[in-house]
Amino acid sequence: MNTSLPNRSDQTVAIVGAGSIGVAFALVFARAGWQVRLQDPDAARLAAVPGEVAERAAALKTFDLLDESPQTVCERISTITALSDAVAEVPLVLECAPEKVEIKRELFAQLDSLTRPDTILASVSSALPVSFFAAELPGRSRCLIAHPGNPPYLIPVVEIVPAEFTAPAVAERAEQLFNEVGMAPVRVRREVEGFIFNRLQGAVLREAYCLVRDGVATVADIDRVMRDGLAPRWSVIGPFETVDLNTRGGIASHAQKMGPAYARMGKERGQDDPWTPELVAEVERQRRAALPLDEWSSRVSWRDRELMALARDRKKRASKN
Numbered sequence: 001m002n003t004s005l006p007n008r009s010d011q012t013v014a015i016v017g018a019g020s021i022g023v024a025f026a027l028v029f030a031r032a033g034w035q036v037r038l039q040d041p042d043a044a045r046l047a048a049v050p051g052e053v054a055e056r057a058a059a060l061k062t063f064d065l066l067d068e069s070p071q072t073v074c075e076r077i078s079t080i081t082a083l084s085d086a087v088a089e090v091p092l093v094l095e096c097a098p099e100k101v102e103i104k105r106e107l108f109a110q111l112d113s114l115t116r117p118d119t120i121l122a123s124v125s126s127a128l129p130v131s132f133f134a135a136e137l138p139g140r141s142r143c144l145i146a147h148p149g150n151p152p153y154l155i156p157v158v159e160i161v162p163a164e165f166t167a168p169a170v171a172e173r174a175e176q177l178f179n180e181v182g183m184a185p186v187r188v189r190r191e192v193e194g195f196i197f198n199r200l201q202g203a204v205l206r207e208a209y210c211l212v213r214d215g216v217a218t219v220a221d222i223d224r225v226m227r228d229g230l231a232p233r234w235s236v237i238g239p240f241e242t243v244d245l246n247t248r249g250g251i252a253s254h255a256q257k258m259g260p261a262y263a264r265m266g267k268e269r270g271q272d273d274p275w276t277p278e279l280v281a282e283v284e285r286q287r288r289a290a291l292p293l294d295e296w297s298s299r300v301s302w303r304d305r306e307l308m309a310l311a312r313d314r315k316k317r318a319s320k321n
Helices: 020-031 043-062 072-073 083-085 101-114 166-182 199-214 219-235 238-247 252-269 277-290 295-319
Strands: 014-017 035-039 077-080 092-095 120-123 143-148 157-160 183-186
Touching: 014 077, 014 083, 020 035, 020 043, 020 072, 020 077, 020 083, 020 143, 035 083, 043 072, 043 077, 043 219, 072 277, 077 219, 092 101, 101 120, 101 183, 120 166, 157 166, 199 219, 219 238, 238 252, 238 277, 238 295
Parallel strands: 014 035, 014 092, 035 077, 092 120, 120 143, 157 183
Antiparallel strands: 143 157
């Protein structure tokens, strides 16, 4: 790893916070050829970074997920104690501090004063919208959320969540930068706590906890249903396409047949969010734009082949263990 301060570059990112997400994001950008300034006020945390980065880079190389040597990638990452040195003259700052409004509010105030006016200030907050802690800043128009899956060097989706005060060009530029480093940005179209990722995950977890509480299933049972039941399909296609392909006639047919049962299950949990005809029509419109019904059968066959390939790979791995 590099211990000197890189020069200004349009391909230099400052990452504020050297915890697990900060280290993971350092690998994302370094793997893409960027210089990385990884900052943390804790000297002991920074001292641990080189070993953590080297270990992860070596593992990526083992699985053919690095095009260069681990050493080359690691040399692009510099560890820096001073915040002002880390964020000077960079196009993008990723804030990876703890999930506390007070900490993020104070940190973003510093970042707003220390960075050049066109620097994008992105928080990797898991649930807190940027309006919770950046709404009063003079430079609030360049602030947004960039929430990744964990770890981002293996899970490419990153949610780009602008506030109403975020300049549209800033959100567009952020999407472009994340695309350039090999990630898959998804624009969240309206600020909502938890964004998309954790709202979907939270819905599953809430029901999972209730099933354990109600004596319906054990923790191991639920994990198995997810791992060996829902997850294989969801690793190939998402929940809307899953039910679209599960029912001849597509998602409108599925909603007609299964909607009442899902509504009853929701009411049982105190949630009354019916699939109205208008909502189903909108989902159907989007699915049919993506997949006309006359292509439904061929897409089902494609799905099955993908699941066969996944089952084959799982079988091979199981035989080696």
